Structures are given as C-alpha cells and as structure tokens.
Amino acid sequence: MTPLVPPSLDPAPLDPTTPLNADFTDAISAAIGNFLDGQTEVLKPLGAELDPVQRIAADLTGGGKRLRPAFCYWGYVAVAGEPGRLRPALLSAAASLELLHVSALVHDDVMDSSDLRRGLPAAHRRFERLHDDLGWVGDPTTFGRAGAILLGDLLLMWSMQMLHQAGLPLEMLDRGLPIIESMRTEVTAGQFLDVVAQARDHASYLPGRTAGDDAELQKALDEAARVVEYKSARYTVRRPLQFGAALGGADDAADQQSGVHDQIRLHDQLGAFGSPIGRAFQYRDDLLGVFGDSAVTGKPSGDDLREGKRTVLVAQALAGADPAGRRLLESQLGNKDLDADGIAGLQQVITESGAREAVEKMIDHDYSEAMTVLADAPITDAGRTALTALASAAVRRSF
Template sequence: MGTNGTPRVGVLTGSRPAGLGDTGPVTVGAQQRDSDAADGSPPLEAAGLDRLRAAVSAALDEFLDRQSDVLAAMDATLVPLVDEVRALAAGGKRLRPAFAYWGWRGARGAHGEDEAAVLRAVAALEFVHASALVHDDVMDGAQTRRGRPATHIGFATRHDASRLEGDGRLFGTGAAILVGDLALVWSDELLRRSGISAAALGRARGVWDTMRTEVTAGQYLDLLHAAGGLPGPDGALTVARYKSAGYTVQRPLQLGVALAGGGPEMLEACTAIGLPLGEAFQLRDDVLGVFGDPEVTGKSADDDLREGKQTLLVALTEQAADAGGRALLGDVLGRATAGPDEFDALRRLMESTGARAAVEERITERTALARSAIAAAPLAADARAALDALAVAATSRSA
C-alpha cells in the first residue's frame, strides 16, 4: 500500500502495471541507472555530439540567414518569423540528427555521400522538431519553452506591446501556428537543398514522408487522448509512440540508413532499436515535466500538471489511486488556478501509488531492450558504440 492507503502499481522485478503488455523481467529504474556507470557502456564522447551539434547548428544558421533575406525582401515585418524559428532551433540536444547521422555511418557501403551534405540533411530534423514543439505548445496552452516564452505567448506579447488591434491572444495563437507551419515547410527545403545526391534523396523520401505523417497524426491522437479518447495506460503509450517515439529515434535512424543505401535488415534493426528507445525517451520527458528541476529543464515543474497532460504517469496514478486520490487528480490536474501546494499533493500521489516508480521501471526495461537491439544490429562497430552511448544519455538525462 502507498503511504496514503492507496494501492500501489507493481514496481518489483518481474511485475508490470496492468495494461502495459508483456515486458518480461525488469529491474527497478534507480537500480539499473546505478549499474549503467559500471556496465562497460561507451562514454557519451563515442557519439561525437560536440562535433555533430556544431555542424547541425552551422547548417541551420546558414539556411536561416538565407530565409531571413528572402522574407525581408518580401516585407521587413516578416523577419520576426525567422527569428522565432531560429530561437526554437537554437535549443535542444540535437539527438534526432545524431541518431540519423549514426544510422548513416553505421550503414555506409557502396553508396558514398559527402559527410557535410549528410549533416545538412539530418539537420532538417530540427525543423520538424521545432514545428512539433510550437504546435504542441499551442494545443497544450503552455507558457514557456526552453526557458523563454512559448511562441504563442511571445507573439501575443508582441501584439500588445505594438498596440495592434484585435485580440492579442488570438494573434499569438495564429502566429504560432504559422511559425510551426513555416518550420515544417523549411524542413523539406533544407533536406532537398542539403547537397545529398538525387539517389540518396529518393531513398530517404519514403522514411521522411512517413515520419512527418506520423508526428502530425500523433498530435491529433494526443488531442483525442486529452479529451477522453484512447483511455488508460495503453492510450498514453499509443500517443507516445506516434507523437514522439517514432520521430525521435526510429525514423531518424531509418533516415540515415536510407541515405546510406542500407537494406531491409538494417531498417528492421532501426525499428527494434528505435521504438523502445523512443518510448523510454518520451517517458523520461514526462517524468521530468513533473519532477524535473526548473533550473535545468527550462520550464516550471507545474506546467504539465497545470496543462493537464495525459501521460502514462497520470494514467497509472489514476489506475492505482483510491477514491480520494482520484478526486484529487480530477480536481487539480488541468486546473489553471491550482497552486503549488496542490501540485505538490499530486506529485506525492504519483509517488505513493507507485506510478512514478512504475514509469521508471518501464524506462529501464525499454532502454535495456533497445540496447540489446543495438548490440545485435548489423551496423558498423563505431555506430553501435555511439548509439549505445546515446541510448543511455537520452534516457537518464535531467533536462
């Protein structure tokens, strides 16, 4: 039993929360994270993130400089749109381009592509991500993103400061939708103009199109889930898969493999790696959204609760709570006027029911599954080492 008398979600080795499917024997999250430091996994330096991040940032800046000139020539008042995309693209961990790059490196064969061109191509993933972030913040009514006002809030403030006519909130929402659309349009343009060969672009096109369809469909599933559709833990996991997991790891990996001309066996290995690792990544995001340090994450730990995000953490809490706990969850989650003490009470409920521990357990199990798939993948050894380091970093991060 939890400390408040509520039944706990199963968190011991070999147990699993109801509705999550057969995950097999697992280890409690904290125990697994402690062991990772001594299990021989490659250091993060194996992924070459500093070099990758610098190359991706340079590609984005060069592209956005050109777009700034294009929009300024249309009308100077359009430049803030480029500035907003630039600010969004400047943040982040560059994990998606990193996964795509190492997919390419791991599958390189007879199809030689210039590395600089490949780095520009995978940088386009950051625009897909920026688009998803902006649209997600609009739908959630988020106030901040990466330590700055969310795009719709920023443009609403700009409206009011400039004393424009009409409703500033609606102006901000409309501007944010267009910024997100623009980032999505530019993702396609950067990929096409990256300098990769026509053959490589043709091979990548199917993965690219599938990824952008999935992330958009996933956004709708998120809306539906928030409105009571796709209920329970399984619904939360369905949203996580299509809204985040696929386009975070699986599709970027497949994009890189396709650029290199890798065959079906390699593409299947990307799925075996990407789906469990992408899910673990999203679940870590969900935990950080409620229990993370705002100084590190760049957003208030109350925002996800105030917005009423229907995550696996919430679904498991509701499933395991008693009548009083469910009443607290129903009263506080998603209520804009709720205060810090009420949100702290929700956090205590998530811990006392065992929901947080169960999510940590799920993260551990899915990460271990992905790492096993990496070890068995028909990829070059340096790519397997890099991907293993990325897997650990992506699921044990604090921001």
C-alpha cells in the same frame, strides 16, 4: 547540389564515443543558421513585418538536445561508415529534422497554452508581446496563436526545403524520402491522438475500474502507449535512425539480390531498437514534466499537470492511488490555476501510488529490450558505439 570537397580535404571522423559532443552539435547549429540566413533574403522583400518571424525561428532552433539529427547521422555511420566528403550534406539533411521538430513544438505549445519553451517564452507568447508592444488593435492572444501556427507551418516547409537543398546525391535522397514522409504523417497523427486523449473526461479514462483491475489498467496503458509511439517514439528515434540508415544504403544489396529476406532486415532491426528507446525517451519526458527542475528543463515544474496530459505516468497513478488520491487527481488534473502547493499535492499522490517507480521500471525494460536488439544488429563498430551512447543520453537525462 553542394560541391564535394577533394578527398585530401576529408574531415577527421567525429567521435562515436561522444556522439553529441560540441563538434557535432556546433555543426548542426551552423547548418541551421546558414539555412535560416538564406531565408532572410527570401523574406526581406516581403516586408519588415516578417523580421520577428525570422528572429523567433532563429531563437527556437538555436538550442535543444539535437537527438534527432544525431540518430540520423549515426544511423548513416552504422551502415556506411564515415561519410567523408559527404559529411556537410549529411549534416544539413540531419539538421533539417530539427526544423521539423521545432515546428511540432511551436504547434504543441499553442495547443497546450504553454508559456515557456527551452527557457524562453513560447512562440505564441512572443507574438502576443509583439502585438502589445506595438499597440495593435484586436485581441493579442488571438494574434499570438495565429502567428505561432503560421511560424510552425513555415518551419515545416523549411524543413522540407532544407532537406532537398542539403546536397545529397539524388539516389541517396530517394532512398530516404519515404521514411521522412512517414515520419511527418505519424507525428501529426500522433498529435491528434494526444488531443483526443486529453479530451476524454476523467471518468472514462479508466472506466469502471476497481482496485486490482489489471485489465482496465492495461487498457489505459495501451492507449497512452499508442500516443507515445506515434507522437514521440517514431519521430524522435525510430524514423531519424532509419532515415540515416537508408541514406547509407541499408538493405539495398540484399533487396536487389533476393527481394525477400529470410532474416530480419536491418531497417526493421533498427526500428525494433528505435521504438523502445523513443518510448523510454518520452516516459522520461513525462517524469520530468511532473517532477523536473524548471531551471533545467526550461518549463515550469508540474506543467504537465496543469495541462492535464494523459500520460503513462498519469495512467499508473490513477490505477495505483487510493480513493482520496484518485479523486484529487481527477479533480485537479488539467487545472490551469494550480499553484505550487497544488502541484506538490499531486506529486505526492503520484509518488505514493507507485506510479513514479512503475514508469522508471518501464524505462529500464524498454532500454534493455532496445540494447538487446542493438547487440545483434549487423552494423559498424562506430555506429554501435554511437547508438549505445545516444540511447543512454535519451533516457538517462534531467532535461
């Protein structure tokens, strides 16, 4: 376990009004960098062939919004206040969630055949390039996919190792582990639900629907929302927040006194805040995946349309489009060869169908629901301030 510094050296509190400021994100990056540097010594004896694996891991974990570590850290503060001497250990534990996140991104890019991630070539594309540059035999695409799958697996294992080596007291870690275990299962199961959704043919997406058939639209929205809840909302906001709160001792005293609560447990209140914000985060992602500026998002504009992603935005568009627009969506959604004009045509159909406006209203609804829950939660002032700012950062963004 990492030794704690003396009380006189307690670090100054981080600013809850800017919970994603440079002090916080730099600390997360430093924790990840230190951990990966340590893994260099582990990989070196295995052979120089693993050097690219280390480089790609460092590149892919070097950026990002850092939302998951932030919800974890400020979830702790919301329950227990400033961590003081525990801050380095807490930051390392929070940073381990970023390795889990990048693991999921690497696998997601393989499944979607994406070319870019965070403005850089996706992992499988980089392994393809390595194969070509070294003149190796066999199919570079197959090699690239294999390399990326293994890198994603390694990052998942490293996330577990980083958490266990963070230096948290064992009683704290024991409180949080069940939540992390649920998080890992949910995001993987949610990814499979997404794969199933993409595999269904276009005609079955809104079976037998006619104009104004609200029941079929609701069925499609419910199916898409289930994917969002488990693939994104829980592992982006709900579970990181609950994990941090559990480390801080959320509900421990009440559990010991009564075992059963007359009122909603704080764990559940934070979940009722986290899921709507997580959904709104994903709905914003869906809008950016179709209408976002590639220079800002780091992915090609309209990439979600080429990949044929069955999002809430698509469900709303299929429901609201006129017959010609729906035929165009059904025939072109998932077309890997869509050019800029093809993307623009689908964007026009989506906008004219009212889907873009409908999803914005869904974001506003979920945001409002979450903030109502947060206002009533019995948490610290610093935690409430930080979580309010994080909620806004998650849903009012352009990347």
